Every structure is written in structure tokens, then in C-alpha cells.
Amino acid sequence: MIPTWLQNDYQSLVTLGANQQLHHGLLLLGNHGVGSFDLAQQVAFDLLCLTNAMQACGHCKACLLNQSQTHPDYLLIEPDKETISVEQVRAISDFFVTSASYQGNKVVIIKNAESLTLSASNALLKTLEEPNKSRYLILLANNSAALPATILSRCFKKQLTVEHQQAKSFIAGLGIDINAPWVSAFLDKPNTLALWQQQDRITVIESLYAMAMKNDIHACHKQLLELFNQNPDYIDIFVQFYAQKLQSELLGNTLDIKRYQEKSQALLSFADKFKEVKGLNLSLQLNQLLKKLSYL
Numbered sequence: 001m002i003p004t005w006l007q008n009d010y011q012s013l014v015t016l017g018a019n020q021q022l023h024h025g026l027l028l029l030g031n032h033g034v035g036s037f038d039l040a041q042q043v044a045f046d047l048l049c050l051t052n053a054m055q056a057c058g059h060c061k062a063c064l065l066n067q068s069q070t071h072p073d074y075l076l077i078e079p080d081k082e083t084i085s086v087e088q089v090r091a092i093s094d095f096f097v098t099s100a101s102y103q104g105n106k107v108v109i110i111k112n113a114e115s116l117t118l119s120a121s122n123a124l125l126k127t128l129e130e131p132n133k134s135r136y137l138i139l140l141a142n143n144s145a146a147l148p149a150t151i152l153s154r155c156f157k158k159q160l161t162v163e164h165q166q167a168k169s170f171i172a173g174l175g176i177d178i179n180a181p182w183v184s185a186f187l188d189k190p191n192t193l194a195l196w197q198q199q200d201r202i203t204v205i206e207s208l209y210a211m212a213m214k215n216d217i218h219a220c221h222k223q224l225l226e227l228f229n230q231n232p233d234y235i236d237i238f239v240q241f242y243a244q245k246l247q248s249e250l251l252g253n254t255l256d257i258k259r260y261q262e263k264s265q266a267l268l269s270f271a272d273k274f275k276e277v278k279g280l281n282l283s284l285q286l287n288q289l290l291k292k293l294s295y296l
């Protein structure tokens with residue numbers, strides 16, 4: 001389903017599609033949690049519908065196959081572990097050159113396009129430079145800075161954003177208190193909240209926020225370590241909450257700029273190190289971070 005805040009973007013793509021003007025390479029830019037995959041998938045289903053009306057009818061053979069996620073003319077590419085390899089991109093060219101099973105279009109969606117390796121990006125250029133009729137490639141990425149300029153210049157780009165009032169209604173509809181202080185950090189990615197709600201993770205997020213706000217953060221080592229080991233995604237969320245706290249302390253003049261910078265730096269390098277260094281001693285690193293945050 002297309003979220004309310006993406007309806008206008010969706011309609012403009014539908015109009016282009018209906019007028020046979022949809023670009024063969026479409027790049028949707030937006031935060032994780034903005035709903036870009038839902039949008040991409042709906043456009044793909046519209047393109048594949050046998051009515052050719054650029055609107056999935058929901059009843060034809062193609063629509064039924066899409067609903068059961070078995071349409072042979074639709075391909076979804078996701079990072080294998082952390083990257084999208086050149087072999088995965090070659091599979092796209094092979095997919096595009098063979099004829100469509102249902103006479104119409106063929107569509108590929110690439111999730112997390114920033115995970116394309118350099119050689120995979122180069123291989124993808126060929127597909128973008130020599131478009132085949134009735135073949136559509138939809139790339140999803142967080143931000144354009146992480147993509148090679150050569151890819152960017154060959155795609156039709158669409159920046160997806162969230163209108164905060166619409167996001168608030170949506171979040172309230174999930175049964176989450178929109179006045180809870182931690183919620184404001186997620187107004188740009190409401191779908192992330194919906195996912196957490198589904199996975200019963202809201203109380204964990206609330207406890208991460210509560211810990212970030214504590215003055216004796218050092219005492220939370222054991223609890224944080226347990227959560228970070230459970231799910232590394234919690235690290236970024238905690239870092240985001242703590243950065244928010246540092247900012248408000250700086251603005252409230254309870255933290256001077258030098259200590260603000262030192263603490264922010266410690267936070268960011270903790271998060272980066274975790275992503276870059278395999279086999280990191282998380283307990284030790286966390287201990288060092290919490291010491292810096294408490295005593296700097």
C-alpha cells in the first residue's frame with residue numbers, strides 16, 4: 001500500500017507511465033522507512049498489469065502472480081549479505097534480454113542501491129545506457145551521495161519526503177503516542193515505526209531513549225550491551241537519541257562546544273567502528289564510549 005505522504009509522487013509516476021514517458025531507469029531516494037519500496041513495488045505491479053492502463057487491476061493473471069510474488073517478469077535484487085555483486089547485476093541483464101512471459105513489460109527493483117560494488121555499478125551502466133523497450137529498472141537508495149555520478153546521470157531521480165502532519169496521523173493510527181519525546185526522531189521514517197510495532201519492539205526503543213537521557217549512562221552498560229548484541233540496529237538508534245540529547249544540552253548551555261564536539265565524535269566513531277571492524281570487542285568499545293560520555 002502507498003503511504004499517504006507518497007501519493008503525489010506515486011500519481012506523477014503513474015501519469016508518466018500512462019503517457020509512455022516513464023524513464024527506463026528510475027531512482028527513488030529517501031530514508032529507510034519512508035516507504036520507497038512500497039512505492040516501487042506498486043509502480044512495478046502497475047507496469048506489469050495486463051490491462052496496460054498503468055494501474056494494477058488486481059484481477060488479471062499478472063496481478064494475481066504479483067500478489068503471490070511469483071511473476072516471472074518481475075525481479076527483486078537485494079544485497080547479498082552487505083553488497084550487491086557484479087553477478088547479481090549480470091542476472092539483471094540476462095533477465096532483460098529474454099522475452100517477457102506475459103507479452104508486456106519486465107521490471108527489476110534494486111533495493112539498497114548504495115550497496116552496489118564498483119564493478120557491479122559499472123556493469124549496471126551498460127543496462128542503463130542501452131535500454132531495451134519495455135524494460136524498467138527501479139533503484140532505491142537512501143541518498144544520492146553514495147552512488148556513482150555515472151549511475152545518477154542516467155536515471156530519472158525522485159526525492160521522497162514525508163509530510164510531518166501526515167506522518168503524525170499515521171503514527172497515531174499505529175497506537176503510538178505521538179507526544180512521546182522519542183517519536184520526533186522518526187517522523188521522517190514512519191514505516192520504520194510500523195515495522196517495529198509489528199515486531200513488538202516499541203518498548204525496547206522506549207528503553208533505549210530512557211537510557212540515553214540518563215545522567216549515569218555508565219550504569220547502563222550491561223543492559224545496552226545485551227540489546228546491541230540482540231540487534232545491531234539498536235546501536236544507530238541509541239546513537240541518534242544520544243546525539244539528540246547532546247544537541248539539546250548544547251542549546252541549553254549545559255554543555256560547552258568543546259565537550260559537545262568530543263562527545264559527538266566519540267558517539268559517531270563508536271557507530272562507524274562497529275560497522276567497519278569485524279569481530280570488534282563490543283563490550284570493551286561500549287565501556288570506553290560510556291566512560292567518555294559520562295566523564296568527559
Ligand SMILES: [Zn+2]
Binds near residue numbers: 056057058059061063
Ligand atoms: Zn491486472
